[in-house]
Amino acid sequence: MSEKAEADKADKQGGLWETIKVILQALALALVIRTLLFQPFSIPSGSMMPTLLAGDYLFVNKFTYGYSRYSLPFGPDLFDGRVWSGDPERGDVVVFKLPHDPSVDYVKRVIGLPGDRVQVIDGLLHINGDAVKRERKGEFLDDQYGVRVPVFVETLPNGVSYETLDLNPNGVGDNTRIFEVPAGHYFMMGDNRDNSIDSRFDVRYVPVENLVGPARIVFFSVGEGAHPLAFWRWPSAMRIGRLFKGL
Secondary structure (H helix, E strand, C coil): CCHHHHHHHHHHHHHHHHHHHHHHHHHHHHHHHHHHHEEEEECCCCCCCCCCCCCEEEEEECCCCCECHHHCCCCCCCCCCCECCCCCCCCCEEEEEECCEEEEEEEEEEEECCCCEEEEECCEEEECCEECEEEEEEEEEECCCCEEEEEEEEECCCCCEEEEECCCCCCCCCCCCCEECCCCEEEEECCECCCCCCCCCCCCCEEHHHEEEEEEEEEEEECCCCCCCCHHHHHHHECHHHCCEEC
């Protein structure tokens, strides 16, 4: 082999190695960002309507509440509790690991803090014996069922306001017992009150270590049944008004 051929071969090998290094560095950076900073999630159901819609894609801020075993991929049992912990605020929209099946991600709103007493009476939320302010605000068109649903604005004791839906004025979750939130746990509810499996039902209280982080922004949204990689459907399926919508 001539010196020129050997030099060309060495250049090719060097170029290939440089490409591999760039790819590995990019993968490592993406892993660090996903593990420690921001993680994308998709919304598969309407349990948080009208705040979140099925087909929304959002970023979760992973450092706001600190880190637990569930901040890491596959949730290895390396330590208990949280490190650099920050407390969720009442009204935060939070992604968390389902207590009885941590392989499943849920997204709900923080309603009850540790030590709170939470109850729903005739569809009206009560916290520590006081009714939460609730005002009617028009209707929401449910595209899935083609019906208009009453919208209410709830205002929590700390002043956080958000919209909820009332599909059924006599739903199974409209009258509950008093839930006393244990230390180190949170009480979660979906904004679509009659179509949400949350702390009133099987979810129960969510341990602090199961919190992944607060949802901060909807960065992409497509109509139900559309896939974000189906580029040819974007013109008709993409919800332009929800892109980069803050939560």
